[in-house]
Each structure stands twice: as C-alpha cells, then as structure tokens.
Amino acid sequence: MLSPFHRLPLHLDAAHSSATESAYSASFKLPDQHGIFNFKVNYKRPFLSNIEEKNTVSVRHMAHDEWPRSFVISGAWPWIAGIGVTVAGWLAFCALWMYSAPVGGKRVESKKTQ
C-alpha cells in the first residue's frame, strides 16, 4: 500500500447516530495532488471482526475559473491600479481634446494667388 496522505481518526458523529447504531466521521482537506485516491477504513482490534472498506474517488485539478480571481490577489493590485490609471487617463485625454476650443482665435486666411 502506498503511504497515506492523511491518516485520521474518525470521531463519533452524533448527528447521524441513534440509540442502536453510531456513525463516525472525519472531515479533512484533500491533498494538493490530483489523481485517483482511496478513502480506506482499516480497523483491526482484538476480538472484533476486521473492518476494511475502500471508496475510490478521482481528484481533479482546478478549473480555469476556480483559481483565485486577480482582484483577490493583493500582489496584483499595483498592476490593476496601473491599468485603471491608464484607462482613466485615456478617457480624460479624450474628454479634454473633444471639449476644448482650438488653439488661436484668428483664422489664417489662405490667399488665393492667381
């Protein structure tokens, strides 16, 4: 058997237990490794029959939209700020260009020479 990633005791789960039967559970975080994993219960005690149960699950990688979003990453804030400043600056320039009077009031008349 491969060495296990997690080796955990199961604790009595009162929510699923009743007077005649009891449930034991463990909650854990899956390891940072994709692959095929087994949840194994391997319980051997003297005078009790042996319990060996195995559930097999696949563990996949993060999907493209499950990574933390960039606005959540604090190290990206300077760049996001830079993008924001660039956009804002461009819009301010456009506004300034469109809504400002042309330079020089007199029109230079072009002489038509014949």
Added chain:
Amino acid sequence: MVPLGLLLKNTMADNWQAEDSSSPSRTPRASPLPSSTSASGHMTTSFSSRPRQRVNTSTSQLYNIPVANHSLGLGPNLTPNILVDFMNAKGNVLVTLSSGVATPNSLVSLLSELDIQLPADRTGLVVDHFNYDASTAAETHDVLLLPPPGPVRPDVKNFFGAGAGKDEVLAFPRGVGAALGSSELLTPVLRAPRTAYSYNPKEQAEVVDDLFGAGEQLALVSAFQARNSARFTLVGSAEMLQDKWFDAEASKVGGKKAAKTFNREFAKRVSGWTFNEIGVLRVNWIEHHLDEAVAVNESNPSIYRIKNDVVSTANPVTS
C-alpha cells in the same frame, strides 16, 4: 474417558461435504468447498472413532464425543489444508483439547500453522499448587481455579469475563496449556496464573526441570482471528465445557468458602465469539460528500477537486 471435541460451523451451503477418499493421495490444493456462498444453513461436523462418520445437524450445540484412548487421526478428510481452506472461506472452528488424550497430528500441524505450540503428545498437563480446587483435585492439583479474564486492552470491551460475580471462578480441569507465537492475529483469552506450569505426568522425577511453559506464558484458551475475520478458538480443557462444571461449587485451596464457577457463561461467551454471535462488526454505510457551500451537494461523488473539504462518515454496527 476424557472427551475431545472438534466443532466446525460455517454459514455456507448445507451440502458441504469433504471429498471422500476416492482420491488416491491427499491432493494438497483440492478444495471441497463450493465456491458460492448462497445458502445460509450451518453444518456441524464431528469426528468419532469410526472414521468418515459425519453428523449434519443444524443446531449449534457443542458436540463432545468421547473417543477411545488409542491415538487416532481426524480421518483422511480433515487434513490441515482442508481446515485452512475452510477458514479461508470464512468458516469458524472451535477446538478443545484434553491432557489425557493424544492430539491428532493433523491438528498439531494446523495449530502450528496458526503459530500455536502445544507440548509434545500427552505430556502437557497444567498444574498449579496454589490455585487448585481442593474438593476435586486435592492430590493431583490439576483442576485450576482462575478469576474470569479481564479486558485484553484498556480500549477493548471485556467480552469473556464481563458480568462475573465477585467470587466466581473459572474451573479449568486437566487441561493443556499452549504457547502462543507472536502473531498479530492471535490473542490469549485465558492465561494461566503465575504459579501454574505445564508438566509431563508420565515423568517420575521428583523435580521438573525442563518446562514447556509456566505462568502466563501458557494460554489456556486462545483465540485466532484471520484477516477475513474467520475465527478459531482453542480451549485447552474440554472438561471445562462439560455440564458438570457449569454450576459447580469449587473451593480453592486456602480459600474460606466454596465459590460458584463461571463456566457456563464462559462457555457461552467462547462459543458465541467463535461462531460470530459476539463481537462482530458490520459496516452499514459509508458516505462522503463535499463540505463546502455549494448549491448541489451530492452524496458520494466520484470526482473531487484538489484541496476540497470533504466529510466522510462510516456507520459500523455491532451485529
């Protein structure tokens, strides 16, 4: 005449029969057991001095049969390999021995497969000069009176000795002590007290110098549970399971008054444990699911993502 008994009980098809000896030699890998486990009757096999007599009953009484004093084997159909195959098919076996009767060779080799050592043929009798029953064995000191056993470990329930009265004792008359190997599957149920030892009654010397075992090395009742939970129990004294010792009054040497014996309850516990009535765990369901806040949380999904929080629950039940 001291009885010697062998009791097999399985939950396989009713018509399990060992192959008869039409095969010329014992083929070691011949397995007479049917491969399906559909029916759920049980079958009791007992051996007697007439070979190949098989008694099929559907009761679960312990079958003690007096045997003649000449050494006899278990017959050609109960080789150690067949018994090991029986246990591999989840059959349970309860074996009793007695110090006056020779143990068949096939049984000795079966026991050595399970890492239980017995003293050489008919040379083991457990004797205790401090804990014997003064009313029946005042001269021979071979009826031991023991306190009922405690739990084998602090976190395991006391299966075999629980509920004993304050003064109740276990009588162990004329039995054989076994030495257990260090297998993880073997557990002694009842150990000899520290003042007991195993001696060869035929030896006439005054001083016993080479002992098979002494004190708590001797396991008077030992239990073996295979990895597939098949159970095998060796009871060193067949007489302790006799009716006569179930409710006897035994007075320990040096004790003031007679004490009642715990043998009936102990016999029930030992046979109950061996034949899967006591101490059997069964898992009803195992469920795992994602422990994060999602809209749909299906039970036992076949795929997870790395670093998910998962809750896994198992429901073991004592049946």
